[in-house]
Amino acid sequence: xxxxxxxxxxxxxxxxxxxxxxxxxxxxxxxxxxxxxxxxxxxxxxxxxxxxxxxxxxxxxxxxxxxxxxxxxxxxxxxxxxxxxxxxxxxxxxxxxxxxxxxxxxxxxxxxxxxxxxxxxxxxxxxxxxxxxxxxxxxxxxxxxxxxxxxxxxxxxxxxxxxxxxxxxxxxxxxxxxxxxxxxxxxxxxxxxxxxxxxxxxxxxxxxxxxxxxxxxxxxxxxxxxxxxxxxxxxxxxxxxxxxxxxxxxxxxxxxxxxxxxxxxxxxx
Amino acid sequence: xxxxxxxxxxxxxxxxxxxxxxxxxxxxxxxxxxxxxxxxxxxxxxxxxxxxxxxxxxxxxxxxxxxxxxxxxxxxxxxxxxxxxxxxxxxxxxxxxxxxxxxxxxxxxxxxxxxxxxxxxxxxxxxxxxxxxxxxxxxxxxxxxxxxxxxxxxxxxxxxxxxxxxxxxxxxxxxxxxxxxxxxxxxxxxxxxxxxxxxxxxxxxxxxxxxxxxxxxxxxxxxxxxxxxxxxxxxxxxxxxxxxxxxxxxxxxxxxxxxxxxxxxxxxxxxxxxxxxxxxxxxxxxxxxxxxxxxxxxxxxxxxxxxxxxxxxxxxxxxxxxxxxxxxxxxxxxxxxxxxxxxxxxxxxxxxxxxxxxxxxxxxxxxxxxxxxxxxxxxxxxxxxxxxxxxxxxxxxxxxxxxxxxxxxxxxxxxxxxxxxxxxxxxxxxxxxxxxxxxxxxxxxx
Numbered sequence: 001x002x003x004x005x006x007x008x009x010x011x012x013x014x015x016x017x018x019x020x021x022x023x024x025x026x027x028x029x030x031x032x033x034x035x036x037x038x039x040x041x042x043x044x045x046x047x048x049x050x051x052x053x054x055x056x057x058x059x060x061x062x063x064x065x066x067x068x069x070x071x072x073x074x075x076x077x078x079x080x081x082x083x084x085x086x087x088x089x090x091x092x093x094x095x096x097x098x099x100x101x102x103x104x105x106x107x108x109x110x111x112x113x114x115x116x117x118x119x120x121x122x123x124x125x126x127x128x129x130x131x132x133x134x135x136x137x138x139x140x141x142x143x144x145x146x147x148x149x150x151x152x153x154x155x156x157x158x159x160x161x162x163x164x165x166x167x168x169x170x171x172x173x174x175x176x177x178x179x180x181x182x183x184x185x186x187x188x189x190x191x192x193x194x195x196x197x198x199x200x201x202x203x204x205x206x207x208x209x210x211x212x213x214x215x216x217x218x219x220x221x222x223x224x225x226x227x228x229x230x231x232x233x234x235x236x237x238x239x240x241x242x243x244x245x246x247x248x249x250x251x252x253x254x255x256x257x258x259x260x261x262x263x264x265x266x267x268x269x
Numbered sequence: 270x271x272x273x274x275x276x277x278x279x280x281x282x283x284x285x286x287x288x289x290x291x292x293x294x295x296x297x298x299x300x301x302x303x304x305x306x307x308x309x310x311x312x313x314x315x316x317x318x319x320x321x322x323x324x325x326x327x328x329x330x331x332x333x334x335x336x337x338x339x340x341x342x343x344x345x346x347x348x349x350x351x352x353x354x355x356x357x358x359x360x361x362x363x364x365x366x367x368x369x370x371x372x373x374x375x376x377x378x379x380x381x382x383x384x385x386x387x388x389x390x391x392x393x394x395x396x397x398x399x400x401x402x403x404x405x406x407x408x409x410x411x412x413x414x415x416x417x418x419x420x421x422x423x424x425x426x427x428x429x430x431x432x433x434x435x436x437x438x439x440x441x442x443x444x445x446x447x448x449x450x451x452x453x454x455x456x457x458x459x460x461x462x463x464x465x466x467x468x469x470x471x472x473x474x475x476x477x478x479x480x481x482x483x484x485x486x487x488x489x490x491x492x493x494x495x496x497x498x499x500x501x502x503x504x505x506x507x508x509x510x511x512x513x514x515x516x517x518x519x520x521x522x523x524x525x526x527x528x529x530x531x532x533x534x535x536x537x538x539x540x541x542x543x544x545x546x547x548x549x550x551x552x553x554x555x556x557x558x559x560x561x562x563x564x565x566x567x568x569x570x571x572x573x574x575x576x577x578x579x580x581x582x583x584x585x586x587x588x589x590x591x592x593x594x595x596x597x598x599x600x601x602x603x604x605x606x607x608x609x610x611x612x613x614x615x616x617x618x619x620x621x622x623x624x625x626x627x628x629x630x631x632x633x634x635x636x637x638x639x640x641x642x643x644x645x646x647x648x649x650x651x652x653x654x655x656x657x658x659x660x661x662x663x664x665x666x667x668x669x670x671x672x673x674x675x676x677x678x679x680x681x682x683x684x685x686x687x688x689x690x691x692x693x694x695x696x697x698x699x700x701x702x703x704x705x706x707x708x709x710x711x712x713x714x715x
Contacts, residue, residue, distance in 0.1 A: 165290040174292055182297030183376070186345050186691065187433030187664060191621065199289070229434035232398065232405075236376055237297070239400040258291045265295045 166254065170247045177245045178259070182237035185229050190267035196231045198238065200257045206243030211235060214258075234261040299691075301347035302432065304377040305370055305399075306337045308351065309392065310359035315385035322414045329358070329383040332392065335421025336379060336428070338465065339439045343429065343665075344694030349375055362395065367402045375399050379428060390414045394424050396431055406431050418467060423714055438660035439464060442508070442710045443667060444482045444491055445685060447471060448703040452674065452681045459493060461508065464660075464709070466699040472506070481525040481656070484710045486574075486618065487532035491708070492516065494525040503537070505552075508710075517555075521545070524569060530576045536560075538568040538581070547581055547598075560598040571623075572596070573616045573640070580604075580614040580623050580640075591625055593640065604642030609634075613656055616640075619663030622690075626655040626668075635668050635688065648692040661711045665689045667698065669705040 166174070188194060201210040213219065213235075219228045238244075238259070246254050309329035311319075319328040340346040354361075355369040362380040370378050381394030393409035408427060410420055419440060426437030447460035459479045462469040473479055473495075482493035489508040494501055503516040503526060516526070521540030528535055529549070536549045547560040547570045561567045565585035572579055580593045591605040591614045605611040609629025616623055620640075627634040627647065633654045636647040654670040667687045674681040683705045685698040698707075 166292070171292055175294060175296075178294050179296045180298060182294065183302045184297040184299060185302075185433050186299065187429075187435040187662075189619075189621070225430075226434040229432065232401075234294075236398070236400045237294075240376070254290055256289055258289050260291060260293045262293065262295050263297065266297060266299070 166247065173245045177241050178237055181241040182261070183233060184263045184266050185233050186267070188226050188230060188263055188267055190264050192226060194227055194230050194263065196227070196234045196261040198231075198234055198259045198261065200238065200244075200259065202244065202246060202255050202257060204251045204255075206246045208238060208242055208244070211238060230261065230263060234259070237261075301345055302376055303347045303349055303374050304340070304379065304432075305349045305354060305373065305375040306333050306340070306351075307354060307356070307361045307378065307380045308333045308358045309381035309383045309394065310357075310362050311383045315383060318385040319383070319390070319414060323417060325417075328390070328414075328417055329381070332383065332417060332421045332424070333379075333381070335418060335465075336425050339422065339425035340428070342465070342694075342696060344689050344691070345429075345433060349373055365397055365399075367397075367399050370397075370399045377405070377428075377432060379424070381424070386411065388414075390417060390420065392420050392424070394427075396428055418463065419713070422463070422465075426712070426714075435664065436662045436712065438662045438665060438709070438712070440713045441661060442489075442713070443685070443698070443707050444472075444484060444508075444710070445669075445700070445704045445707040446479055446482065447700065448683055448705060459506075460700075460704070462700070469701055480523075481706050482708050483525055483527050484708045485528045485532045486530055486661075486711050487528075489710065489713070490528075490532065492525050492528070492535060494522060501539075503535075516550070516552075526550070527571055529572050530574050536570045536572060536579065538570060547579070560596075561594075561601075562598075569613050571614055571616045574618050574620045578616075578640075580616055582612050582614060591623065591638075591642075593623075604640070605638065605645075606642065607645055615657055615659060617659050617663040618661055622663070624657040624659060624666055626657065635666060637666075637690065646692065648688050648690070649686075649695055654686070656706050658708045660709050667707045667709055669707060671705075 165171070197214040199212045199214055200208050203209050213231050215227075218224050219231055221227075244257075246257075308327070309332050311327060311329035316327060316329075320326060325331050337348040340348050353373045355372065356366050358380065359382075361378070362382050365378055365380065376399055378397040378399050379394060380397065381392060384391045389411050390413065391409065391411045393407070395404055396406040397403070398405050406427065408424075410423065412420060422440040425439040429435075429437035429439070441464045442461055443464055444459065444461045447458045448455050450456045456475040457479050458475040459472040459482055460469060461472060478496045480494040482491050484491055491506045491508060493504055493506065495504055496502070497518070500518050500520060501522040502518050503522070504513055505516050506513045516535070519537070519539045522537065524538065526535035526537035533553065534549050534551055536547065538545055538547050544564060545566045545568060546562060547567050548557050549560060550557045560570070560579065561581070561583075563583070563585055565583050567581055567583045567585075569582040570579050571581070577596055578593050579596055579598075580591060582589060583592050584590070585592075586603060589610040589612055590603055591611045592601055592603050594601040604623075605625070607627070607629075609627050611625050611627050613626045614623050615625070617637075622637045623640055624635065624637050627636055632650055633652070634647040635649050635654055635657050636645060638645040648666070651670050652673055654668055657666045657668040659666060665687050666689075667685060669683055670686050671683045672681060683703045685700055685704045685707050686695060687698055688695045698704075
């Protein structure tokens with residue numbers, strides 16, 4: 001009897017334990033997944049990379065230098081601390097100290113490493129007329145380096161860009177320019193298929209050497225008055241916009257360009 | 270081997286073609302197109318002859334001013350200041366120096382020449398594309414000297430059509446009801462003028478009340494409603510000849526009929542046996558046909574430009590709304606669903622829009638909607654305005670607007686206004702006295 005009570009109690013206890021252990025798992029909410037964020041992959045080129053462009057690199061370097069500077073600026077007071085201001089120095093010591101400071105100012109080589117870092121940073125910022133030649137030489141080296149670098153970059157990207165066209169920022173710059181030049185003929189119907197495609201041959205400076213309306217035959221077809229008007233307005237816009245805002249590099253890439261003029265969005269209001 | 274090479278070449282050649290960079294230009298500026306209207310050149314002999322006939326010092330300049338004003342009021346063009354022009358009109362007409370016109374930012378140039386030939390006025394004009402450096406159009410007209418204003422309007426129409434792709438609306442007239450006197454005792458006369466307000470003429474004396482004149486879209490024929498012995502009577506008036514005939518007496522009619530697109534029928538609404546319905550009348554055999562048969566009040570019918578549909582006004586849903594139906598009265602469909610009351614629907618000559626008057630919260634609006642009722646746009650709002658009428662190209666609306674009277678009943682006026690589809694180019698049309706119920710004619714020179 002006792003045995004069966006014991007077994008029963010043990011089993012009940014086990015049941016309670018299992019229930020206590022397992023119920024929270026059952027009650028647990030499903031994993032709360034964050035909403036899906038769509039990511040559009042765009043072509044990154046020297047222009048798209050504005051935040052990481054050399055200018056940005058400079059600013060990052062400046063910040064880093066500033067951090068260093070802050071460390072080095074905090075350091076000298078420790079040295080000053082050694083010369084206790086409370087202690088009145090003997091006249092000889094005073095003279096020695098002044099001489100030492102003078103020496104420090106006149107001979108930058110003698111300044112300790114931390115201070116030297118600060119001065120080098122400042123040297124970049126301040127214009128030193130005695131050091132122009134050195135600057136020129138250095139800039140030459142730097143520019144040669146950057147040219148090499150950009151050449152490398154453009155060569156790498158060229159293959160991709162040949163397929164994908166202009167980068168987003170390059171395309172935006174060109175679009176924004178033409179938007180300003182194109183006076184849309186407001187009398188055009190919004191519900192007709194009016195798309196004018198113009199192929200351009202460009203010079204390296206962005207000027208147009210040749211423009212060709214791809215569906216030229218439609219211009220002179222009867223009943224295509226609206227198309228003709230739109231095509232003429234598009235040609236006027238291109239002429240007015242010359243030279244076009246094209247990328248400064250990769251002429252081979254954009255020497256031929258097709259502009260598709262479509263006013264429906266604007267006319268529909 | 271060569272075959273294989275060509276096959277490979279054929280396979281890969283389209284890939285190379287796809288590499289052409291394409292940029293979609295979907296936006297532009299909506300600023301009016303800057304253009305230069307050079308005064309039409311005139312030789313001394315022609316100038317003195319026209320001065321004698323027309324009492325105008327320089328008819329060439331006068332015509333160019335008409336063209337310039339027309340283009341400016343359209344809101345689509347910005348005629349540049351003549352003082353900035355660098356080239357003389359006579360030389361510009363032969364061979365413009367495009368660099369000079371480019372310098373003042375003109376994108377198009379209008380030049381011309383006026384001559385006196387056998388007692389007639391001969392005008393030739395050219396339209397130039399300044400940026401492309403080429404002639405876009407050259408035309409010449411010969412007419413009686415008194416038609417000089419119309420020549421200016423015709424030139425504008427041609428330029429407008431060449432630059433916008435749609436027909437102009439400048440060589441047109443507007444018929445309206447000229448009003449004068451206190452509001453309670455108004456004298457109403459039928460009047461007609463050019464679309465720019467010039468050449469105003471009164472067609473009736475004002476002895477009888479006239480209402481809602483409507484132009485025939487194919488000719489210079491007009492219908493209007495007049496009260497004869499206190500009964501509404503519909504007249505048909507030929508503007509060219511001045512001939513007038515009675516269409517019939519229609520008790521219970523409040524608006525004059527509108528013409529069908531071919532001008533052979535008229536469509537109207539009147540009350541019969543206490544119920545207002547829509548009827549058509551064949552102008553040749555005068556047979557009247559009932560189109561709607563509904564216990565509600567159906568009014569203001571207007572044909573679509575292809576004649577297949579009719580839009581009208583009805584309170585069959587409880588409130589005054591716009592409906593469309595087939596021209597035989599079948600397939601009635603409500604298209605306006607916005608808040609407020611909708612009235613006076615008029616189908617655009619272009620066929621894409623219906624103009625209407627809307628009353629909502631005590632204010633009157635002139636608006637447009639697509640023929641299926643979508644895309645409702647309210648173009649203008651005022652204390653009281655109604656009766657929109659389309660320009661023949663379906664781009665501009667003319668309507669009338671009344672002002673509030675003060676406590677003493679003074680200060681009331683009614684004026685004609687025009688507005689284009691953008692809603693930005695709103696202008697008052699000058700009339701010698703107060704005006705209401707305008708109707709725009711078709712182009713005089715088709």
